Amino acid sequence: MSHRPLGGPGPGMPDRHFAGVRVLVTGAAGFIGRWVARRLTEAGADLILPVLERRSADAVFARYAVRGTILELDLGSPDSVEPLVRAARPLVVFNLVGYGINRSERDESLFWRINADLPAELARAMGEHRERGWPGASVVHVGSIAEYGPVGGDLAEDSPARPATLYGRTKLSGTVRLAEACQGCNLPGLTARLATVYGPGEHSGRLLPTLLGAGDAPVPLSAGLQKRDFTYVEDVAEGLLRLAAARPAPGEIVNLVTGVLTTVREFAEIAARVLAIEPNRLRFGALAARPDEEMEHLPITNVKLRRLTGWAPPTGIAEGVRRTREFLALDPQGDYR
Template identity: 30%
Template sequence: MQILVTGGAGFIGGHLAERFVADGHDVVVLDNFDPFYAREIKEHTVEICRDTAADGDGSYELVEGDVRDADLVAELVAEADYVYHEAAQAGVRRSVENPRKYDAVNVDGTLNVLDAAREHGIERVVVASSSSVYGKPISLPYDEEDPTMPVSPYGASKLAQERYTCAYANCYDLPAVALRYFTVYGPRMRPNMAISNFVSRAINDEAPVVYGDGSQIRDFTYIEDIVEANVRLLSTDAADGEAVNIGSNGTIEIKTLAEEIRDQLAPELELEYAERHDADAEATHADVSKAAALLGYEPSTSIREGVSKFVEWYRANREWYEPLVRES
């Protein structure tokens, strides 16, 4: 089958594209190579996908373009069976500086995808949402019936994105699902994320820097679990019209995470602390029982296992990846 992955040169989209190609599907990737983080990471992803296609039965095509281009989106969607909409303007903190860009990309871009999918009778649209839609926690873990009160323009744009997705499913009978990702990490992750920064500093004998007092709680989800949840939507309609949490089913304090990475790589170091940003979430923790019921989803990688995998990958790719983390 033919699968369109928007944002398919990015972190999550790139891993999806790689998996779909490896499974023998024909994949078209749309990505605008936004400079939010280094283009080199996306170029490595594209190279991996092309190599995967060359070694198997799937095919891979890259289209450099923008989801805000409605005509281009319609052209690509018309040729697809499934659409995985991963393209987004990322970054909670930067959304505070430029909220209108987040609306233009995350909301209008999504409407372009949904309109094209409705017109061309797509088998399913899977839209990437975020745990940022919840905002300040009232109780943990979050389930999908909890209030959504985002505290950043990024979170507000992701909430609008998923509400449109579910509304199109209801009004137009469009098979569409919104997956609420909880802090995804793993190989080729954005270099400005906490785990990549902690690893980079510790491996270079520099103290990991924790923002705030480190008591913030995060549900970190390993990329392989995210991919598995998405793949299941190729073969089931059970989640159509729904927003569904995709997390790890476990949490860790940021301070504890920094300590564990420090202890693994440079145990003699002391942690450093810096001022916390107001837009950062206090806590995230996913109740994944809905994903389990609808998709048979069961996260398989604990944070400690995932960090060990990432450290191993970091060491193997340090030459090209580390300079990009250091610049972020």
């Protein structure tokens, strides 16, 4: 299969170029993965969706209107990747499998297996077995700003990385190993580093699900002084497709962020106004902050994202919260896990 050159960035670019393209999406039943798979379904891609548990994934895919070939497969197994890619022969892989965001995930061996080993294995398998002809990125791997650690500045992609957590260290290892594998076989692949992503599908203990599920009760929160780059999940999915349609250097790193910092307190206050939660129910300071997981830095640069795609995440916090509320209103069973 051959594809015309992608041309310059534009509003409809992902839809124009993913129609009929065979795409492998790992982690497609997860929070961000379901939105990437949904967006690719809308664009007409031919999806291959390996999942750990078919039954739970079926429910997610039905809710999010995801269509594709579903394969039950444990990517935690070291022998799983090469046969998968060899059989599927995708043109593009989106790797959205991660381990350690959910606080119940604490197996150190799986931190290293999923976050560090898997990305390079996918790149090496794609270097050998992928279908040829896709002119953009063959591998799009999702990283994290936790890879930078407490280095300060604007977290430009070439900033020194000193991650302070096991999650950050293993994600950084995955980024480094992916780059080495891509460079070794001249494979166009990249790591998209994400910040604080919110929207439908988040785990139940996070900030927005807590506010959405508060009912009439008080909402205990930290003081909320920490600043974060809050990025709406549909914007993240759109950005990942746009990066796949770009022409990255092998192993390139791109911050997929808004470039705007907002305090947790301000996010909670904006969300409360959208959700009609009385301000006196927000109990700031009732919970202790986790300073070991917070990073002090300037607004995160997204100059490279804009250069590669001609685009940046457009959705403001109030709009993102409103869209989350409206999406969840369509599902009476709820969406948080």
